[in-house]
Amino acid sequence: MHTIFRFFGRFLSSAILSALAPLAAGAQSPGSLLIWPISPVIEGDAPAAALWLENPGKAPITLQIRIFAWTQQNGEDLYGEQKDILGTPPILSIEPGQRQLIRLTRLVPPPGVPEKPYRVIVDQIPTTDPAAATGSQGAAVTFRMRYSLPLFSLAKTGDGAKKAVPPPPQLGWRTGTDGQGRYLEIRNSGAGHARLSDVAFARTGKRSGLGEGLFGYVLPGATMRWPLPEGTDAQGDLTATLNGRALAHIERLPE
DSSP: OOOEEOSSOHHHHHHHHHHHHHHHTTOOOTTOOEEEOSSOEEOTTOSEEEEEEEOOSSSOEEEEEEEEEEEEETBEEEEEOOSSEEEESSEEEEOTTOEEEEEEEEOSOOOSSSEEEEEEEEEEOOOEEHHHHTTSSSOEEOOOOEEEEEEEEEOOOSSSOSSOOOOOOOEEEEEEEETTEEEEEEEEOSSSOEEEEEEEEEETTEEEESOSSEEEEEOTTOEEEEEOOTTOOOOSEEEEEETTSSEEEEEEOOO
């Protein structure tokens, strides 16, 4: 479809999103960036969505905003060029204690499917640090942070409702083994995405968790894989918090 990028593996994306959640809730740490909402949506009857960035630090930061098409194939997240949505301003500087509005504007009609996925990539542009360069041969470059957020463009409701309600995902799971070891595979045969968190196997009152917080996404029609930690008891029922709602039971796929 477009040029495809693999510079974000699914593990890196999940780790970044997990780190974003507490920051967006108001935590402050050196060099952090407050971002909200962490899962922006462009409603079917809206031309754009708002994304807010705030600098809680003590020094100005310069950021670049890019938006990529997002697909999942062969258990991997893939990112490609797109011309559907524009993020403005694309480059900005935020002073300490200040915030900036980013408009995510749809340049095309609402999609003909219930939802269309994208990724908003926020990169901190490296700057020269004169203090760090003192006594050295050249200027030092500060560490570059990167944040990855899901963005969904929704179809029109067609029934007069103010907001579209994406259809629920339809999930199934199985385990398998490849050259890298055991893995958990989750398939989504529904028309809506699945945001999975607090995933665990449960059997006879025992719970074998696969990690707290965000686990990952499975887009409509996609199948994703995650490595299983050694010693995981992958028996019984697979449960997860689905799209931020109550604990859900995921059906096991036939072998």
